[in-house]
Amino acid sequence: MVTKLVKHYGLRDERVLAALERVPRHLFVPEHLVNDAYSDRALPIGCEQTISQPYIVARMTAELDMRDEDSVLEIGTGSGYQTAILATLARRVYSIERVGQLARQAIGRIQTLGLPNVKIQVFDGTVGWSSAAPFERILVAAAAPRVPDALLDQLSPGGRLVIPEGDQHEQRLINYRKHENGVVTRHIGEAVRFVPLIGRHGWKTKEATP
Secondary structure, eight states: OHHHHHHHHOOOOHHHHHHHHHSOGGGGSOGGGGGGTTSSSOEEEETTEEEOOHHHHHHHHHHHTOOTTOEEEEEOOTTSHHHHHHHTTSSEEEEEESOHHHHHHHHHHHHHTTOTTEEEEESOGGGOOGGGOOEEEEEEOSBBSSOOHHHHHTEEEEEEEEEEEEOSSOEEEEEEEEOTTSOEEEEEEEEEOOOBOBSTTSBSSSSSOO
16 A cells, blocks of 8 residues: 555655554544555545555654654544554644544544543544643534634644635645744645544534534
């Protein structure tokens, strides 16, 4: 899988590639889809959610430009695969999932892999995790009409936040940077497609407007 990603997309971030090699993706997909675990595509994981395609996981992780000492907030735990990737690269990962069933399954997988630096809770991810803030990096693994202000508020000066923004059919990958003086800049990246970010500061329902 990693060899194909390097050849097809030209990925060069050695730390991210090493994390992809270390985390067994087949542990994070339903049993009947194990044979497809290392294909470069998103797969359903139940509860109307998906595990992102490996390229997107790699791209979003690389966009964060994480350091060993970083505290990371992830919105949308899902299967826990992206969580595990982040946990191999950062000091601490706080992950929020709104679907209790998925959160419980992800916790089991994270424990199986022996990753002690992860904490997962069931909550509305659009409000962030204020008691653990600030975060040096924030990754949002669901599509929002716009970045929730609460998440930008919880981003440390010098931090980065990566989120898909757009409507519920197509989005752009956006990289926010909060500079040391508090000024936030916004870089628009490639087209992507994610499940909607539902919550107080996201979409109200899967099909409704924010």
